[in-house]
Amino acid sequence: MTLTPSRPLRADAARNREALLAAAADEFAEHGADASVADIARRAGVGKGTLFRHFPTKDDLISAIILHRLNGLSEAGERLLDRPDAGGALLEFLTVAGHSRQQRDVSFLHNLGETGTEVAQARARLFEIVHILVDRARDQGVVRADVTGADVVLLMCAPNHVAEYLPDASPDLWRRYLAIIFDGLRPAGAHPLPHPAPTVL
Known part of the structure; x- marks a missing residue:
């Protein structure tokens, strides 16, 4: 699996990625393996499509x-x-x-x-x-x-x-x-x- 991009992220994409990682850590801590992808994206302030572009x-x-x-x-x-x-x-x-x-x-x-x-x-x-x-x-x-x-x-x-x-x-x-x-x-x-x-x- 690919965890890091092959070229540097744009500033906005890098911010989105950091927000997704923080939001996902919080959601997994609160809800375990059943944490919702939709809730993670909502918590990060991005759409599900953005989440899946970073993390398929x-x-x-x-x-x-x-x-x-x-x-x-x-x-x-x-x-x-x-x-x-x-x-x-x-x-x-x-x-x-x-x-x-x-x-x-x-x-x-x-x-x-x-x-x-x-x-x-x-x-x-x-x-x-x-x-x-x-x-x-x-x-x-x-x-x-x-x-x-x-x-x-x-x-x-x-x-x-x-x-x-x-x-x-x-x-x-x-x-x-x-x-x-x-x-x-x-x-x-x-x-x-x-x-x-x-x-x-």
């Missing part, structure tokens, strides 16, 4: 949302790779990951079905960046020696998932749990972990 199928739309999110996180991570304070860089990256309103949306969308090679490549790129950020922080002694990049990949979504259990939670509640997670990553007062880290991420 619902699978294309889901993959595009995930790809948009993964690429955004990778770009944020890459900007932090040379930061002298590796611990601060890792915390800033996790804050960016938690701050996006689409965090829950994308986590949900990953469970809707298979995605294409482009998404798999973007996911692999993001995981590589997370591993580098963690390795640098561990080498500087600001992250415990037994924490791996795979551990942090799995923890990235945790602050938002915890906050979802409260129906009227403050929109900033995730920051509390990010702080708890980051304290757990620090070497001070750490106890040995009871199980090896996964090796598949």
